[in-house]
Amino acid sequence: MHSHIKKLYQSATKPERLIIGLMSGTSLDGLDVALCRVSGNGRGTELTVQAFTTCDYPQSVKDKISQVFAKQTVNLEYLTLLNPWLGQYHGQLINQCLMRWQVDPHTIDVIASHGQTIFHCPQHQHDYTEFANATLQIGDADHIAVATGITTIADFRQKHIAAGGEGAPLAQYGDYYYFASNEENRILLNMGGIANLTFLPKGGQLDDVICSDLGPGNTLMDAYMRAYYGKPFDENAAVAMQGKVNSALLNALLETSFFALDLPKTTGPEVFNLALLKRAQRNSNTLELSHQDVMATLSALSAQVIAKHINALAKHSTSVYCSGGGVHNVLLINQIKKLLSTHIKMQNSDVLGVHPDAKEAVLFAMLANECLVGECIEQSAQSSVSVTMGKVSFAD
Ligand SMILES: Nc1ncnc2c1ncn2[C@@H]1O[C@H](COP(=O)(O)OP(=O)(O)OP(=O)(O)O)[C@@H](O)[C@H]1O
């Protein structure tokens, strides 16, 4: 037996594993690194986050990814070069984290890498009748494995697509395994670039879980801030708070065809971008709106869409647990709270033991754990997708 297979076998049969979960999302703000101690699997998963950090990307890295991110046309040579480069870069960031945390790399069982989504293309978002759902993540895992010396499990989304899904959201599995409750109805709401939720009815099975992207979380606001303020985001909603919501623009934005699709559905900045905003401004005669009013309206758009779906799903008393960078946006949170029905309570995911900024990285640690020790393939009614996802890269 190859020594790597043997080590993987040992990892899979140990009572607990150390798994590093990685996520670099659509906001391009950095790499989330969560060192997780995991035991069990499926509904029996037990997980504690031993250490977590976000390695902020310097502007030069953001610029590199932006060259190809969500673009219809890219320089193929550049993309080819970026793919291994980003894997090596992620590997170096992990090495730095382990050094800082004084963790011996040999104690890590596997790294779970999401990679960087550069284009998400569900069927409803493209016009090529001969092609189905597709998504593309880069930052090749072989390069992470070689740079760190740690076996890396990655590219989780392709199996989801191969089995009939859209490749996202994958949160439904981790959310169901870790957060499902027999005591209360729960909604796990993640507000990153894109907002998504997982509805976990009290005592429900995977079949009962509803998980879907909803639309923009921060992506439109971030794009606007980058274009007009040269800033990555509207810190503490300072700009949006000075503006007034413009209902004509809000209604024009709400006409975006994605919003009319039934759940589950997925999307990304390929749709929710400044071109969409410009079209909505043209259609609503609001091209002259102040930056502050545009930002207030974009925030209200995210809030309205998020609250509408939560209200529709949460027919009875329900607790909403929030994660993602959007939890730091006071205006967005207050706008959502105002719109929620009174039987819905909203808090951050840390009350359930997972820091809001770490939740997506933790999810990928759970999916890698499932890849290693998952016993059976559970099917979810909403997507008939297997949960054994991920490809294995060895260190040499
Ligand atoms: N202090 C703050 N004030 C306002 N907004 C903030 C603050 N901190 C973070 N954010 C928002 O959170 C965003 C980052 O969120 P997050 O890291 O969850 O996104 P992501 O994981 O890249 O996206 P996705 O989940 O869609 O892949 C920032 O771009 C910003 O919009």
Ligand SMILES: CC(=O)N[C@H]1[C@@H]2OC[C@@H](O2)[C@@H](O)[C@@H]1O[C@H](C)C(=O)O
């Ligand atoms: C294609 C892709 O990278 N999608 C991300 C993105 O970020 C949020 C939302 O859009 C979600 O669908 C997904 O990530 C999370 C981790 C998921 O799959 O659940």
